[in-house]
Amino acid sequence: MRRSSQWGWFLAWLAVGGCLALGLVALLTVGVVLLVVGGAAAVLLLRKGHRDAAVGGLAGLGLPLFYLAYLNRGGPGNVCQVSASGSTCTDECAPVPFLVAGAVLVAAGFVVFLLREHRHRGTG
Template structure:
């Protein structure tokens, strides 16, 4: 391997490592945006504005393939909903000091299934687009 090839390989590795940071940035934007849309009545508007501003910055400065992290970020609130409803479907009661408290829970399966698909799709898309960029360079 010549010196030029070694420098090019180090540059590709650096871009790949830096790409993961951009991917995580998009993941945070997706999670923030999805949570903002889900909670639009309370703090959702502020979260949506933060997500929009961060997305503008990431589009302006980041690599294009990192936008796949947005899909992975959209999965975060869905996976959290699946976790919160893990005792469902139906009425779930828990013992508390002085009695019990009951809540109605949804079935977690749809939240879990869609969340897992989005989570995996974002990672696979990012890896695929990253390999294409490496082979094109």
């Protein structure tokens, strides 16, 4: 299989992993729909796709964590926003754990994929 097509499968799995992780995070709202769509896409990719690229799903699990880190960028603690109509305060978590966990998952997915691709290229 060509190298560019392997990266395409990896990116497809990255999207599936992101969809599944976002479905877990948003379980009380649209999460069930995202889990169904992600699960159906995973089944399709397992049947049609390059199986070594499935580690892209691991990298995809880290993408919503980056968004959670961004949403909590003012934390930890009580963060207030002032506007013309008043002020709103929210309690935010520390963003660093979300950022570190997301970076570890994304990096691990890419590293494992590159190692597997290098091993297959060396034997092929």
